[in-house]
Amino acid sequence: MNQAELRPSSLAADPAWRVALPTLALTWLLILLLFRETALAMVEIWERSDTYAHGFIVPPITLWLIWRIRASLAVLVPSYSFLAVLLFAGVGFAWLVGEVAAVNALSQFALVAMLILAVPAVLGWGIARRIAFPLLFLFFAVPFGDFAMPKLMEWTAHFTILGLRSSGIPVHAEGLRFVIPTGSWSVVEACSGVRYLIASVTVGTLFAYLTYRSLRRRLAFVLVSFLVPVLANWVRAYMIVMIGHLSGNELAVGVDHLIYGWIFFGIVILAMFWIGARWREDEFESEPQVTAPTAAPTTAVAATLPSGSLIAAVATVLLGGFWSFAQLQIEDNRAPQIGQAAPLGPIAGWQASASGLYGWQPGFENYSASSQASFTNGGHVVGLFLGYYRNQDEQRKLVSSTNVLLRNDDPLWAKVGGGTHAISFAGQEIKVRTVLLRGQPPLRMLVWQWYWVNGRWTASDVMAKAYLALSRLTGNGDDSALIVLYAPLAVDGTGEAVLEDFVRSAGPAINAALRQTMAGQ
Structure with missing residues (x-):
């Protein structure tokens, strides 16, 4: 066997993995138990909101992305990082701030960040960098984006009104509502396009990672996956109003409104991926530089790495427990409920x-x-x-x-x-x-x-x-x-x-x- 024929899959995994990998799995489990209320709140939103139902498939996708490069990971040596433990402590404080301020998104982003930081804490930064994208992809599991809905609705209304007037249709508009000769319309939450936007960016980011190797092309496609659904939603809203206007409000109203919208969105997104695939770059996994099979690690190295990972894991869990306990103490310090607000005193002149x-x-x-x-x-x-x-x-x-x-x-x-x-x-x-x-x-x-x-x-x-x-x-x-x-x-x-x-x-x-x-x- 020559050097060119020596593949990572033919090498035995480093012995430190036998301790480090179960330690990481147990650390993740304990973090989820300590912050279970935040995790369950995320799952509850996935269940009741179609906008964020994709959260159920984000963790499996992350595991699959890691599994597909398992051969190149196996020959890396697990280490540990107490810097990651310190960063974990800072993110834990951010979680506490989110809890006490009732900012669900902050708490949920912090929980995902804690799960991610557990990887370099237990396995080291080298391995964390190798699986950086799969780990960061976990952030798409956070139900986040409703804040953009009012602005998206406003943009959609402005574009639709502009399109109608450009088509020669008189429009009387006030805010998100407008009247044309054949009827009145209004832009509501379903017209904002936030579902299209979140779905497009999530899938587009995954597509960019799997299809391109250069950072420039990946970022360019992510930007496109952000802009295309926004523009497509404007066109969709305009087309629906025009179809309703030209058909005497017999088409593109009621359920048809949503069906036409999703069909149009599906066509646009498929076209976006088809065009993006024309510039694909076949991905080749970077291979570790191996010159010859090496002997097993010395006893000192084999003993030190697992023990360091264990110490980092214990420190991480203890810090998580500290922030969780602090939140419980703050929650216990609640004031009595009030029955009614105090009355206003006299106001001069009124x-x-x-x-x-x-x-x-x-x-x-x-x-x-x-x-x-x-x-x-x-x-x-x-x-x-x-x-x-x-x-x-x-x-x-x-x-x-x-x-x-x-x-x-x-x-x-x-x-x-x-x-x-x-x-x-x-x-x-x-x-x-x-x-x-x-x-x-x-x-x-x-x-x-x-x-x-x-x-x-x-x-x-x-x-x-x-x-x-x-x-x-x-x-x-x-x-x-x-x-x-x-x-x-x-x-x-x-x-x-x-x-x-x-x-x-x-x-x-x-x-x-x-x-x-x-x-x-």
């Missing part, structure tokens, strides 16, 4: 009414307590809604993708605009979130929204989560609240001035009511 304005209420859910009232001053009227949250978790939390000011299926109101507006409130400058709503013509309503988190004010979802995490980590609880003001918007824009006047007068009363609720008074 008279209170127990009823809300127009019967409208923000689409926030699962708050611990709430209050809603309207206030009048001369001919002006303002509505106020306070939603108070305590002992937040995955189901009951202030900031989430399901908590929105207005739901897309609202039969009476439609969002037609939005932005930010700077105000001075409780001695602090805040950029509140603004939304313009349209009701029955000619009714318009201006809405302002921001948050209170244990004494801090912000209109940013990210900052609200950061304040929540800081508050819980420092033992100060998770009391938070949603503040929403709303008023009719006149043609001359006086609604904004009315809200500004109310904010100046009501600021002390709102602040006092929230602090009294937190104190349980």
Whole structure:
């Protein structure tokens, strides 16, 4: 046998694998047991959401990708890395932050990262680099992407309206809803294309890894797999409206809407893969440089490597247990539930009414307590809604993708605009979130929204989560609240001035009511 004929498959695996591989499997199992609530939350989302059902096949794909290069892995010598153990500790803290701030995606990404870091901790960085892509592919198991849905819906609506007008069809558009001569349409969650996007990027990334060897081509195809479904979804939405318009709304409505969409998407994705395959690069596994069969490792080496892997595995599990225990301690430090929010005190110049304005209420859910009232001053009227949250978790939390000011299926109101507006409130400058709503013509309503988190004010979802995490980590609880003001918007824009006047007068009363609720008074 000459050197060229000597293949890794003909060599015996290093003896250290007999200890290192079972150790890694046991480490993974213990990590999943320690963080089982996070893992089960991921599985639950895979089960109930078609968008993330691919999560079930991501781990098997990772194992298959590793199995297909097992021959070249067998001749590598397992080692260990305490640097990976330190990184594991940092990721464990990120998991804790995600838990206390009720940021499911952060906790789930951290769990996957901990499973990945267990590989270099137990087997060493050399082996981890060899299977880097299969390990990183595990991140696709995290149900993540809903945050992009509002922006994708907005883009789809804009492109569809532009396409219709370019086709000579008159369109009256307000926000995500538009009217053409043959009927009215609206862009809802199913039209966002987020399912197409996630499916395309997941499969496209795997295709790029298996089809190309150069990093440039792989990254280029991943970028294409991101752009194509976005553009295809715009064209799909335009085509569905056009088919409905030309057929007198007999085609491309109801179930046909979804069927035509998936058929079109399937054709586009298959074309993308067919074109991408024309530039394929056959993959050759890199072979270890072997000159001749070597003797078995010395006793010292054979003993040192497994023992180091065992120590790294034990350290990893202990660190995981520490963060899991810390989370349980924080969860045990919960405040008593509250029955109702503290009443608002008098507001100078404004008279209170127990009823809300127009019967409208923000689409926030699962708050611990709430209050809603309207206030009048001369001919002006303002509505106020306070939603108070305590002992937040995955189901009951202030900031989430399901908590929105207005739901897309609202039969009476439609969002037609939005932005930010700077105000001075409780001695602090805040950029509140603004939304313009349209009701029955000619009714318009201006809405302002921001948050209170244990004494801090912000209109940013990210900052609200950061304040929540800081508050819980420092033992100060998770009391938070949603503040929403709303008023009719006149043609001359006086609604904004009315809200500004109310904010100046009501600021002390709102602040006092929230602090009294937190104190349980």
